[in-house]
Amino acid sequence: MNAMTRTTAYEIVQDAIREIVPDADFSAVGPDDKYREALEIDSLDFESLVELLAERTGLRIDEDDYPRLTTLGDAADFLAERQS
Amino acid sequence: MTRHMIHKPERPRVAPNLTDYARERAEFSWSKARERLAGLPGGGLNISYEAVDRHVAEGRGGRIALRCVRRDGSVDTVTYAELALESNRFAHAMRTLGVGRGDRVFTLLGRCPELFTAVLGTLKSGSVLCPLFSAFGPDPVAQRMTLGNARVLVTTAALYRRKVAPVRERLPELEHVLIVGEPSDPLPGTQSFDALLARASEEFAPVHTEPEDMALLHFTSGTTDVPKGAVHVHEAVVAHHVTAAYALDLHPDDVYWCTADPGWVTGMSYGIIAPLTHGVTLVVDEGDYDARRWYRILSQERVTVWYTAPTAIRMLMRSTPREGPYDLPRSFDLSALRFIASVGEPLNPEAVVWGEEVLGLPVHDNWWQTETGCIMIANFAASPVKPGSMGRPLPGVEAAVLARGADGRAIRGPVRVLEEPDQEGELALRPGWPSMFRGYLHAKERYAGSFADGWYLTGDVVRRDAEGYFWFVGRADDVIKSAGHLISPFEVESALLEHPLVAEAGVIGRPDETAGAIVKAYVSVRPEAVPDDRLRRELIAFARQRLGPAVAPREIAFDQHLPHTRSGKVMRRLLRARELGLPEGDLSTLETPSEETS
Structure with missing residues (x-):
């Protein structure tokens, strides 16, 4: 697979969140905001989100990686970095 | 069903409160249990007095009541004496607002120190506390506040904006909204919690409440109608206290962590009231579930007794499967932990065994519901655990399995008690314990419909094995x-x-x-x-x-x-x-x- 650009990674994260919160307003949640609180993503939602991200990127995402998924920007950085 | 049984060490680190199950059941009475509580000076009974003021009066005010772990991991501590004064202020503030006996105060809050202040202050003022779950949307919030006649709401600016402001005009009875924390913009129709309490006196004698006075209102879901508001009275504290000794094995020097949300009955009975009546130190985590965070809290706070939920245990299992490696939990010092209990839905046998293998302690499942107010059936510290079973009835609790009819519920007129073991039927309880609900608010018929021939019908289908252990089978209704x-x-x-x-x-x-x-x-x-x-x-x-x-x-x-x-x-x-x-x-x-x- 070609290396994922950060922009692509950012879109993957947004799309995955939209699967769970279809009306997620990304104009109100910036790259540095903690999206879980803003979008009311609970623990079960978050587990689903991680599964979606793993499925769509083919990456393995462990519990230890969760702190790197705190903001949209962090999550995009993490996915792009892992993929390269 | 698994035949496997987990036996307990002969000499546990701490002597369990309940050792001889049969004898304790035979000798137990609720009136004797009541003697373990102080009672209000001058007569009466008030949950708040038993939870905080009693400890101050008996010289334990300097003990740490709360260790509040903030989202960023920093920790604030609150002593019993401080909690007594803060709740006095809240009670006093209620009085200045003209809110008093029987009035309903609602909380829509996460796990923060102000939650404890509001709950205890409300009870002290003679008002009735009703907690709401902060993950509810505006509809469930408005509906419950309407059904419960909310006069006061304590919440945060973010929760108010999202869940209350859009429905405020549907709540004419709601007079006062107190906002915890600093709102970024002014919120019309609200006032600051901190400012109100700063003006209030820290002197307040608990309002004289009788054991049968209404104290708590907990909403629960029905199948075919609006939510039901289960009414609990001040006497419930007797059951909270005793069951926490039996089923959670609480001792006064414990550090105790209940992960339940304060919006549900567990978060109230065992997240606030019961542990405080034992004078233990409570860990209060403001953050959400996160495996690493949770292990860190267990380790750093030296938690000894942990009460959590099957879903949380199963999420921990996903991050550390039984097959290993156990790197994540083993990288934390969990040596202080001595007892784990769980409630919420049936705990599968694998989760019990996972606890034993990965954390070195089995998970003790127990069973109760909003209406019962306290734990009814449990696996005990000194008894063998049958993984997958909810355990045996507590002393003072009489449970039966009733034959069911075509509609899935217990047959009525008359009911038929299934005495033989291993038969499936509806779990029924004989009322008489102090935290039994006293009614559904404004719904007399629904309340009456919960009983048959002197039994309270729980809606859960169970079977009881030959040794008296109960096993959950399913719901008798659609909830x-x-x-x-x-x-x-x-x-x-x-x-x-x-x-x-x-x-x-x-x-x-x-x-x-x-x-x-x-x-x-x-x-x-x-x-x-x-x-x-x-x-x-x-x-x-x-x-x-x-x-x-x-x-x-x-x-x-x-x-x-x-x-x-x-x-x-x-x-x-x-x-x-x-x-x-x-x-x-x-x-x-x-x-x-x-x-x-x-």
């Missing part, structure tokens, strides 16, 4: 147990029906490995609608906005041919059978011949 919460299919269906393109909806719990069940909606759409992925997403968003993430369906399936009863209601039980892939031939046994009664 969904998801991640430890009871969810009403009716409430979810009603919200979906408000969407202009929805013709009909049937909501069930789809079995889920982690959450026990997740909410799934079957929807038929109006002729002009196209049931495609876009509409599916739109409905999920629509439901989340109204109901909040905890209640909204996580899955939606379109079905233009929903099965009906003769009276025209959607047959949820048939949808469940379809979901489970049961063959057509089995359906007849699942259904009553004429109509679904629930």
Whole structure:
């Protein structure tokens, strides 16, 4: 697979969140905001989100990686970095 | 069913409170249990006095009551003496607002020190406390506040903006909204919690309440109607205190962590009241579930007794499977931990054994519900654990298995008690323990309908084995147990029906490995609608906005041919059978011949 650009990674994260919160307003949640609180993503939602991200990127995402998924920007950085 | 049994060490680190089960049951009486509490000076009984003021009066005010772990990991401590003064201020503030005996104060808060101040201050003032779950959306919030006649609400600016402001005009009885923390913009129609308390005196003698005075209101979900507000009285504290000694094995020097949300009955009975009456130190985590964070808290705070939920245990299992490696939990010092208990939905045997193998301690499942107010059936510290069983009834609790009729509920007139072991029936309890609910608010008939021949009917189907251990089989009605919460299919269906393109909806719990069940909606759409992925997403968003993430369906399936009863209601039980892939031939046994009664 070609290396994922950060922009692509950012879109993957947004799309995955939209699967769970279809009306997620990304104009109100910036790259540095903690999206879980803003979008009311609970623990079960978050587990689903991680599964979606793993499925769509083919990456393995462990519990230890969760702190790197705190903001949209962090999550995009993490996915792009892992993929390269 | 597993035959495996987990035995306990002969010499545990701490001598358990309940060692001889049979003798304790034989000798126990609730009137003797009452003697373990102080009572109000001058007579009467008040939960708040037993939880805080008593410790101050008896010279334990300097002990740490709360260790509040903030989201960023920093920790604030509150002593029993400080908690007594803060709750005095709150009670005094209520008095200046003209809020008093019997008035309802609602909380919509996460786990923060102000929650404790508000709960204890409300009870001290003679008012009635009703907690709400902060993951509820505006609809469930407004409905419960209306049904419960909320006069006061304590919440945060963020929660107020999202969940209350949009429905405020539907709440004419709501007079005072107190905002915890600093709002970024002024919020009309609210006032600052801190400013109000700063003006209030820290002198306040608890209002004289009698054991039968109303203290708590907890909403729970029904199958076919609006939520039910279960009324609890001050005397409940006797049961909170005693059951925490028996089923959670609380000792005064424990550091105790209950992970339940304060919006549910567990978060109140065992997240606030019971542990405080034992004078223990409570760990209060403001953050959400996160495996690493949780292990860190267990380790850093030297937690000794931990009360959590099956869904949380199963999430920990996902991050550290039984096959190993155990690197994550083993990288933390969990040596202080000596007892783990769990409640919410049945704990699968694998989770009990996982605790034993990975954390070195079995998980003790127990059973109770909003109406019972306290733990009824439990696995005890000194007794062998049968993985998958909810355990045995506590001293002072009489439980029975009742034969069921065609509608799935206990046969009435008269009921038939199944004495032989291993028979399935509805779990029933003989009322008489102090935290038994005293009514559903404004719903006398629904309350009366919960009893038959002097038994309280729980709605859960169980069996009891030859050794007296109870095993959960399923619900006798359509209520969904998801991640430890009871969810009403009716409430979810009603919200979906408000969407202009929805013709009909049937909501069930789809079995889920982690959450026990997740909410799934079957929807038929109006002729002009196209049931495609876009509409599916739109409905999920629509439901989340109204109901909040905890209640909204996580899955939606379109079905233009929903099965009906003769009276025209959607047959949820048939949808469940379809979901489970049961063959057509089995359906007849699942259904009553004429109509679904629930």
